[in-house]
Amino acid sequence: MRSAGAALCTPARSRPRPRTRSCHTTRPNRRRPGVPRAPLPAHERQVFRSGHPASRALPAGRGADTHRVAPTLDLIVQPRVAATASLAADRLLLAEAARTQQGVLRVFELEGEVLSLGRYHLAPPPVPGGAVQRWRRHSGGRAFPAGEGFLGLSLVLSHRSAIVGDDPFALAPEQVMNRYVRGILEGLRLVGVAAFYPGRDLVTVDGRPLGLVAFEVDRAGALLFEAIVANGRDPSVLPGLLERADPGGLVTAAMLTPDAVTSIHRVRGGALGVDELAESLRRGYEERLAVTFQRRDFSAEETRGLEAAAIEENSGASWLGQRVPRAELDRHGSITTQLGVLEAHFALDGDRIREIVFAGDFIANSLAIERLERELRGAPAEAGAVEAVTRAIFGRPDNFLLGAGPLRTVADAVARGLPP
Structure with a gap:
């Protein structure tokens, strides 16, 4: 059965193959109307190890350059992009960042309904005629919904501490997400969404999950910080996506109910367009990380390369199939x-x-x-x-x-x- 993660102890639904759970009930825990929502446990309000909540000042870390000139990053906005093309885009940008030291913020929305798997999940076998795409992120972490109604964000830098200094280890690993989630929090605040990073891999509003964050550092040392933010839909669609894309119950996940999660639509009374959200995130990162942006698009040559890479991925499924039973x-x-x-x-x-x-x-x-x-x-x-x-x-x-x-x-x- 799908197991509940420590950050969300919502009971799991029954599955053919037993899994160890952090909860001890077997039926959905539906909160009765009028009963106040329990506050997030104290240990859930902390980041990995002994980090600090993102709303508080975090030391830059050893090797940070306090007199560093604010870097200028590229900003790429893709209101609609195929999942395989998005993966190829991140690969291209990681290679460019390692080669040229140029950082990029890419804001996008994937086409269709998408089940986002972490890098280390075993991929379930394909479902004949299935409409849900299985999309393996470059970073690890839990399974999460993606696609239409969910904003995607990729921040690519030459190394994990590139914003604060030249030393790649100026930020400890447990500080990385705390640092780079700040632009998201500020960008959401600018559109009236009071988001918070309680630690680990979730962004929340009033204790309810709104988004997911994770990161990868590749062989060349380049950083990819990834985020998915619920916009027009909310994370409670995850169980349905899993039922359709993974009927055998291979992937474990917390069973999220509508009253336990939230979205930009729910908070504001309406979803926002990708371009509008990209603009607020740009302002958020400029404010919180003291960077500037220059808008760019992929060149014709880059686009052809991305399309070819997407076709290769669809035909061979080598990336998705790197971890299978x-x-x-x-x-x-x-x-x-x-x-x-x-x-x-x-x-x-x-x-x-x-x-x-x-x-x-x-x-x-x-x-x-x-x-x-x-x-x-x-x-x-x-x-x-x-x-x-x-x-x-x-x-x-x-x-x-x-x-x-x-x-x-x-x-x-x-x-x-x-x-x-």
Whole structure:
């Protein structure tokens, strides 16, 4: 069954395959009319580890340049874009940022109904004739609705601390989302939406989820900060999208009800156009991060390249299919985490790990996860060995694992899949 993440303890609906849940009821928890909504728990009002709420001043971090000239970023607005073309656009912009140091803010809306999967979810098999697109983000995190009625945002920078200084590690990993979500909060405030970042991966209004944030740092060190904001529709459509795109219940998710979430439409009494929201976000980022913007569009050559990349993705489905269920990985352990669940799918060769794939709702740089899975191949199949490899990898300042709790969680997930 779909499991509820720690940030939203809404009971999960029954599914064919059991999942560990952070709640202990099996029926939807429908709040009675007139009963006040419970406040967000204190631990949910904190960011990863020991960070600070985004509404408060956060130290720039070591290596920050307080006299730095405000950078000028490109602003690209795409009121309607295909999901595969959007993925290709982010790949292109990441490569450009690493090569030229030019940052970009891209604001867009995907075509159609879209189920947005995190980078590390196992992709469910295609549903014949299904109208819901399955779209794997570059960043990790939980599943979330996207497409028509949801605003997408991609902030691409040459490295994760590019706004505050030249040192890529000036911002600790747990500070990155706190820093770059500020432009979104200010942009929403400008259109009358009092949004808040309580920490982890959600943006809320009065404790109700409005949007999702996550980030990736690629092999070249370039940053992609991603956000999805509910505009004309709200996150309560997620269960319906999952029923249609993942009837087998492979992807775990919190079961969101309409009274537990919100949208720009609900707050303001009407949705906003993509161009209008892009303008408010531009102003928000200029105000909160002291940057400026220059409007640009993709060139004809870039557009042709993006179209070709989208066609290749549709034909081969290589990006979506990078993580799928594999019959040979016959051992499975899972553990409930801050964002949902962390799963280990693996096979043994005697007392050693032959092959392993991690899946779930965590946020991590892809290079670190690739290295973790590679270095665990052939490692002893016991928690101490797994934890030692995990700590060695994530002890490096360029690597991060957020939303999974202590690093010991990785070893615990593997241990739960070992034979008795």
